[in-house]
Amino acid sequence: MAFKAVIAGASGLIGSNLLTILLNQPEYTDVLILIRKELPVQHKKLKQVVVNFDRLDDHANEINGHAFFSCLGSTQKKTPDLKDYYKIDHDYTLHLAQLAAQNGIEQFHLVSSLGADSKASNFYLKTKGEVENDVTKAGVKCLHIYRPAFLTGDRKEYRFAEKILVPLMAIINPLLFGKLKKYQSIPAHTVAMAMFKQSIINKEGVFIHPSDQIKEIA
Numbered sequence: 001m002a003f004k005a006v007i008a009g010a011s012g013l014i015g016s017n018l019l020t021i022l023l024n025q026p027e028y029t030d031v032l033i034l035i036r037k038e039l040p041v042q043h044k045k046l047k048q049v050v051v052n053f054d055r056l057d058d059h060a061n062e063i064n065g066h067a068f069f070s071c072l073g074s075t076q077k078k079t080p081d082l083k084d085y086y087k088i089d090h091d092y093t094l095h096l097a098q099l100a101a102q103n104g105i106e107q108f109h110l111v112s113s114l115g116a117d118s119k120a121s122n123f124y125l126k127t128k129g130e131v132e133n134d135v136t137k138a139g140v141k142c143l144h145i146y147r148p149a150f151l152t153g154d155r156k157e158y159r160f161a162e163k164i165l166v167p168l169m170a171i172i173n174p175l176l177f178g179k180l181k182k183y184q185s186i187p188a189h190t191v192a193m194a195m196f197k198q199s200i201i202n203k204e205g206v207f208i209h210p211s212d213q214i215k216e217i218a
Contacts (some may be wrong), residue, residue, distance in 0.1 A: 004030035004065030005199070006105070008072050008096055011039060013153050014111055015071035017192035019046075027200050032062060034096075053092045060099050067107040067199040068100040068140075082123060090131045094138065101139035107203075108140040109195050114149045114182065114211050132208075141204050146191055149211040153188035182212040193218040 005022050009015040010033040022028045023043045032047045033039070039048060051059050070093050079085040093110065100108050110132070115122075118129035132145055173184040194209065194217040209217065 002029045003027055003067065003200070004032065005067050005069060006032045006034065006063055006065055006100075007069045008034045008092075009070065009111075010035060011037075012071050012073060013151055013188040014148075014191050014195075015069070017153065017189045018069055018071065018195055021189075021192055021196050025196060030065065032065070034059070034063075053088075056092070056095050056099065060103070063096070063099045063105070064103045065105060067109060068096065068105050069109045069195060069199075070096055071111045072096075073111065085123075086127055089127050090134070093131050094134045097135045097138035097140060105140065107142040107144065107199055108135065108138070109144045109199060110135055110146065111191065111195075112145050112147050114147045116147055136206055143206045144195070144198050145206070145208045146195065146214055147208065147210050148186050148191050148214060149183050150185040151188050151191070152185050182210045184211065186211050186215060190215055190218045 005028050007015055007019060007022075010019045019031065019033065019041070022031050023045055029045060030047070031043075031045050032049060034049055034051050034053075036050065036053070038050055041048075049059060049062060072088060072093050074085055074088045079088060097108050097110075112132055113125065113128045115125045116128035116132055117125055118133050120126040120129060135145075136143060170185075176184045191214055194214045197217055198207070198209075
């Protein structure tokens with residue numbers, strides 16, 4: 001196998017882990033990342049394309065290959081304007097899925113969230129649910145949706161809440177079993193590894209992976 005991957009959101013927690021995995025796996029010989037600012041990463045497999053996500057059509061011809069991995073996302077701290085937040089999480093992601101389908105990319109892998117629901121009262125979860133619904137209609141042959149719970153891993157930026165929640169979840173996790181297991185925290189690397197493993201399996205259809213199943217896949 002000699003696959004090409006495209007990643008959007010390669011600078012984020014899951015995306016950066018995924019990038020490292022794909023660069024080190026023999027199944028992928030080409031990895032293209034769509035980024036706002038070039039990353040300090042060099043590899044013979046890697047091509048970095050700096051894009052304006054408001055003008056994705058300018059780079060439509062480069063969005064091709066075997067699998068597209070969408071790890072785009074923001075936080076309310078970084079993007080307090082809800083319209084901008086929605087544009088990043090929903091509009092950019094949907095546009096990328098449409099371009100992927102248009103260019104014959106076989107698989108689209110979408111990082112969503114536990115609790116995603118287009119009917120939710122919570123803006124974040126509602127947005128994630130709407131993204132899932134709309135990307136499902138984009139026309140990609142194989143769509144994998146990952147719904148991780150609270151993510152752990154080394155972030156580039158400091159988050160005070162995480163400094164509290166990470167050790168707290170380490171205590172709570174063993175108490176969450178059975179139907180509650182999906183609420184256990186999950187390492188970003190585990191999500192990324194599950195994405196890679198699913199991408200080398202030939203499937204068609206829509207597959208939704210709750211957090212506990214992501215751990216099993218990885």
